[in-house]
Structures are given as C-alpha cells and as structure tokens.
Amino acid sequence: MTTTYRIAVIGGTGPQGKGLGYRFAKAGHSVVLGSRSAEKAGPVADEVTERLAGVEGAGSVTGAANADAIGEADVVLLAVPYDGHAELVESLPLAGKTVISCVNPLAFDKRGAHGRVIDGGEGSAAEEAQRLQPEATVVGAFHNVSAVLLWGEDDYLDEDVLVVGDVVEAKEVAMDLAEAVTSRRGIDAGKLRLARQLEPFTAVLISINRKYKTHAGVRISGV
Ligand SMILES: NC(=O)c1ccc[n+]([C@@H]2O[C@H](COP(=O)([O-])OP(=O)(O)OC[C@H]3O[C@@H](n4cnc5c(N)ncnc54)[C@H](OP(=O)(O)O)[C@@H]3O)[C@@H](O)[C@H]2O)c1
Incomplete structure (x- = not known):
C-alpha cells in the first residue's frame, strides 16, 4: 500500500460501515466511525480497535458524530440505508471531499430482494449524493x-x-482502498451513472446467497 488515508465512515455503526472500517484500519488507514450519536459510535470503535489488537501497522479507529467524523478526513464513505439518505447527505459537510458511496437502494418482498427504481430509472443513490453535494466528488464502490x-x-x-465515477483521481482512491479488502486494486468500471447497475445488482447476489447458502461476490475475468 502506498497511500494511507484518513477515512470517515458515515453510518459506521452498521455492519457494512464497521466491516469496511475494520478492513481499512487493518491495512493501515486511520478510520473514524460516524454515527448520528457519538455515544453510539464510541463502543463500536472500541470493538474494532480490540479486534485489531496485535495487528502490526494497523491504523487507529475512533468514533464520533457523523459531521465531526468528516472534519479531518480525506475520504468519506457513505454506509447508510437509502431511506433517509437524501436528508443525511444534504446535511453533511462534504464540500471538497472524496466521497465513496456503497449505498444500495433495495426493497424486499415475498419474492426476495430487488432494486428500487431511483429517479424514474435515470438515477442512483451515488448520483443523488453527487447532485446534493456538487462540491464533493462522489464515486461508487x-x-x-x-x-x-x-x-x-x-x-x-x-x-x-x-468502482464507478466521473473523476479519475477520486476513483483511484477507491481503487487503492479496495486493496485493503481484496488484496487487489479495485476495477475501474466506468462512469458514475453505472451505479444504476451496480447498486441493484446486489439484489442478484442476495438471491444467489439464499439459493446457495453463501455470501457471493463479484469476480471479473479478463482484466
Ligand atoms: N450489509 C451488507 O452486507 C451490505 C453490503 C453492501 C452494501 N451495503 C449497503 O451499505 C449501506 C449500509 O448497510 P448496513 O447493513 O450497514 O445498514 P444499517 O445497519 O441498516 O445502517 C447503517 C447505519 O446507518 C445509520 N442509519 C440508519 N438509518 C439512518 C437514517 N435514517 N439516517 C441516518 N443514518 C441512519 C445507523 O447508524 P446510527 O444509528 O449510529 O446513526 C446504522 O447503524 C446500505 O445502503 C446497504 O445497502 C450493505
């Protein structure tokens, strides 16, 4: 790993934010887990820190209220549910930041998980974040x-x-960070609007998980 980042995780008390925060810190990045309540974030940060005890080169993990977590961060990860996403994103001090969204607008019914239609099919959670925070640079990963x-x-x-996005330098950040999770750089998958395909694709993985009792992921061949 060449660059270490200061990463704020919005929604860092949930399984996805906590899990990504853990992996990033394990790889040497410093992480602040954000929450709507600083009191809730502290114990989750302690749990991750405890898990990292003895890991050589691990970065620090602390907890803070979401907006405070962003303060010193180079990178902000949005790891919150799509419900309430717009109100939250609008309220955060994200100008000038590289923002990574892993938000999947999904719905569930008797037939299982499926992607929600965002902006009449012409949008995604990541594009919504970019629209609401024009001075941030949003990528999806x-x-x-x-x-x-x-x-x-x-x-x-x-x-x-x-990784999808419209600004190469911001995509590079997410591709770097992917290495903490997969040991390989992330794959540049194109423009931000392709988040319209990546986000609901998770519903397909959930369907595969149910059928095969696994935790399926995506592997790209030929690259
Ligand atoms: N779970 C997975 O395996 C997985 C995989 C890929 C992508 N994702 C995506 O990652 C995101 C987070 O997933 P998750 O499973 O960690 O979700 P989650 O547990 O439902 O929510 C994560 C955190 O978001 C905060 N939050 C909840 N509702 C909120 C609201 N209305 N406004 C602001 N903050 C709110 C909560 O933190 P506080 O109460 O501390 O503020 C919560 O702990 C989702 O968009 C999901 O689609 C999840």
Whole structure:
C-alpha cells in the first residue's frame, strides 16, 4: 500500500460501515466511525480497535458524530440505508471531499430482494449524493461486498471491487482502498451513472446467497 488515508465512515455503526472500517484500519488507514450519536459510535470503535489488537501497522479507529467524523478526513464513505439518505447527505459537510458511496437502494418482498427504481430509472443513490453535494466528488464502490465476510476471518475477500465515477483521481482512491479488502486494486468500471447497475445488482447476489447458502461476490475475468 502506498497511500494511507484518513477515512470517515458515515453510518459506521452498521455492519457494512464497521466491516469496511475494520478492513481499512487493518491495512493501515486511520478510520473514524460516524454515527448520528457519538455515544453510539464510541463502543463500536472500541470493538474494532480490540479486534485489531496485535495487528502490526494497523491504523487507529475512533468514533464520533457523523459531521465531526468528516472534519479531518480525506475520504468519506457513505454506509447508510437509502431511506433517509437524501436528508443525511444534504446535511453533511462534504464540500471538497472524496466521497465513496456503497449505498444500495433495495426493497424486499415475498419474492426476495430487488432494486428500487431511483429517479424514474435515470438515477442512483451515488448520483443523488453527487447532485446534493456538487462540491464533493462522489464515486461508487463496495456495493457488492458482504458485511458478513468483511467482519469474517479470511485475510482477504476472494472478489473484485467495482468502482464507478466521473473523476479519475477520486476513483483511484477507491481503487487503492479496495486493496485493503481484496488484496487487489479495485476495477475501474466506468462512469458514475453505472451505479444504476451496480447498486441493484446486489439484489442478484442476495438471491444467489439464499439459493446457495453463501455470501457471493463479484469476480471479473479478463482484466
Ligand atoms: N450489509 C451488507 O452486507 C451490505 C453490503 C453492501 C452494501 N451495503 C449497503 O451499505 C449501506 C449500509 O448497510 P448496513 O447493513 O450497514 O445498514 P444499517 O445497519 O441498516 O445502517 C447503517 C447505519 O446507518 C445509520 N442509519 C440508519 N438509518 C439512518 C437514517 N435514517 N439516517 C441516518 N443514518 C441512519 C445507523 O447508524 P446510527 O444509528 O449510529 O446513526 C446504522 O447503524 C446500505 O445502503 C446497504 O445497502 C450493505
């Protein structure tokens, strides 16, 4: 790893934010787990710190209220549910930051998980974040990575992280960070609007998980 980042995780008390925060810190990045309540974030940060005890070169993990977590961060990861996403994103001090969204707008019914239609099919959670925070640079990544595996025992996940965005430098950051999770750089999968495909694709993985009793991920061949 060449660059170490200061990463704020918005929604860092949930399984996805905590799991990604754990992996990033394990790889040497420093992480602040954000929450709507600083009191809730502290114990989760302590739990991750405890898990990292003895890991050589691990970065620090602390907890803070979401907006405070962003203060010194180079990178902000949005790891919150889509419900309430717009109100939250609008309220955060994200100007000038590289923002990574792993938010999947999904719905569940008797037939299982499926992607929600965002902006009449012409949008995605990541594009919504970009629209609400025009002075931030939003990329989409880590949509298809299972929280269970992130908190699991494997050193690395046997899958690829697909990164979408309109600004190459911001995509590079997410591609760097993917290495903490998969041991490989992330894959540049194209423009931000392709988040419209990445986000609901997680519903397909959930369907595969149910059928095969696993935690499926995506692996790209030929690259
Ligand atoms: N779980 C997975 O395996 C997985 C995999 C890939 C992608 N994702 C995506 O990652 C995101 C987070 O997933 P998750 O399973 O960790 O979700 P989660 O547990 O439902 O939520 C994560 C955190 O978001 C905060 N939050 C909840 N509702 C909120 C609201 N209305 N406004 C602001 N903050 C709110 C909560 O933190 P506080 O109460 O501390 O504020 C919560 O701990 C989702 O968009 C999901 O689709 C999840």
